[in-house]
Amino acid sequence: MPAYGLEVQEEMVGRVLVLRLSGELDVYTADTFRQKADQAMRVSGTRAVVLVLRQLAFLDSTGLGAILGRYRWLQERGGRMALAGASGRVKTVLEVSGVCRLIALFDSERRAVAALGGDTGGEVA
Amino acid sequence: METNYLEMEFLSLPANVGVARVAVASFAAQLDFTLSDLEEIKVAVSEAVTNAIVHGYGNKAAGLVRITCNLYADALEIIVSDDGQGMADAARALEPGQGQDAEHLGLGFIFMRSFMNEVEVDSAPGKGTTVRLVRRLPQPLKACAQQN
Numbered sequence: 001m002p003a004y005g006l007e008v009q010e011e012m013v014g015r016v017l018v019l020r021l022s023g024e025l026d027v028y029t030a031d032t033f034r035q036k037a038d039q040a041m042r043v044s045g046t047r048a049v050v051l052v053l054r055q056l057a058f059l060d061s062t063g064l065g066a067i068l069g070r071y072r073w074l075q076e077r078g079g080r081m082a083l084a085g086a087s088g089r090v091k092t093v094l095e096v097s098g099v100c101r102l103i104a105l106f107d108s109e110r111r112a113v114a115a116l117g118g119d120t121g122g123e124v125a
Numbered sequence: 126m127e128t129n130y131l132e133m134e135f136l137s138l139p140a141n142v143g144v145a146r147v148a149v150a151s152f153a154a155q156l157d158f159t160l161s162d163l164e165e166i167k168v169a170v171s172e173a174v175t176n177a178i179v180h181g182y183g184n185k186a187a188g189l190v191r192i193t194c195n196l197y198a199d200a201l202e203i204i205v206s207d208d209g210q211g212m213a214d215a216a217r218a219l220e221p222g223q224g225q226d227a228e229h230l231g232l233g234f235i236f237m238r239s240f241m242n243e244v245e246v247d248s249a250p251g252k253g254t255t256v257r258l259v260r261r262l263p264q265p266l267k268a269c270a271q272q273n
Contacts, residue, residue: 004143027175028139058143060171061232062179089164096239097232 005029008036016048016118017041018109022055025063033066041070047079048116052109054085059093071103084112129155129196134189137182137207139175145192146170152194153201156262165240166201166260172233173205173256181209181254199262200242206255215248 006029009020017040025033041049051067053059071081083105086094094100106112131152135141146167153166170192177190188208195202212218218234237244243259 024143026139026171027142027179058167058171060168060175061236062175064232089161089168092165093168093236096236 006032008033008040010036010040012044012046013050013113014118015046016050016113016116017044017046018050018052018113020052020055020109022057024058025056025066026058026060027062030062030066033063034069037070041074047074047077048118049074049079049081050084050109050112050116050118051081052084052112053090054087054109056086056090059090061093061097064093064097064099068099068102080116082106082112082115084109127195127197131194131196132192134191136186137178137188137190137209138186139178139184141190142171142174142178145174145190149192149194149203152196153260155196156199156201158201158260158262162260166203169237169240169258169260170203170205172236173203173258176233176256177205177207177209177254181207181211183210201260203258203260204255205258206253208253211248211250211252211254213250215246215254218246218248 004024006021006023006025009022011018011020019037019040021033023029049070074081081103083094083103085108086105094105104112104115106115129152133145133148135145149170150163150167153163158166174190174192178184182188191206193204234244237256237258240260241258242261243257245257246254248254
């Protein structure tokens with residue numbers, strides 16, 4: 001995990017694009033997230049995206065806005081987004097903002113992928 | 126009476142937001158805040174400094190952001206100020222849903238109010254903005270105090 005910055009790892013699991021975020025998502029790193037997420041969605045052509053937040057150490061309203069921007073883009077095109085693995089303060093930020101009422105939050109990546117119709121390769125953990 | 130004092134000033138660059146919140150949280154750790162408390166303070170500082178950079182200075186390295194922290198025996202006071210464009214109705218900024226577009230939702234002050242005990246804003250067009258945040262230590266439960 002970078003000391004201050006953001007890394008975005010991407011993987012296709014069936015038809016679901018999984019983006020694993022590590023580091024911090026704020027005004028300094030939001031553009032990195034936007035660019036990587038938008039490019040991955042464009043290249044994959046998928047309309048089902050799971051954001052894995054387990055390694056995300058910090059999230060504020062600017063980072064949240066960047067996530068919601070991608071969510072709305074998907075929603076306008078009939079797509080779906082799910083969040084997975086948020087804990088601690090990141091989870092509190094999602095709850096206080098009310099984002100959890102818009103975007104489903106799952107404990108595990110596998111459950112989130114399964115909820116979006118992806119192939120989890122067996123039993124859902 | 127304050128027990129410690131910190132002042133810092135930095136260029137209005139997004140790269141400095143992380144520096145600011147970590148510095149304030151490290152300073153706050155002199156009091157008996159929990160790790161969860163410190164994480165909440167970091168979010169509030171991040172919001173106030175981001176507002177100064179994005180709204181005060183138009184997301185340009187156009188000026189300076191100042192942070193003053195006063196550490197008291199039972200509370201931390203954080204004052205974030207800029208000399209940016211300011212706003213006509215500071216009270217309105219505290220209301221939910223004052224964002225300018227789909228990605229700026231006006232959640233910054235909601236987080237500040239959720240995570241701090243006091244939030245005050247002083248601003249005027251052309252005069253910059255000052256945000257004052259206070260986080261108090263939790264009061265010990267009386268029952269526990271009596272038992273001890």
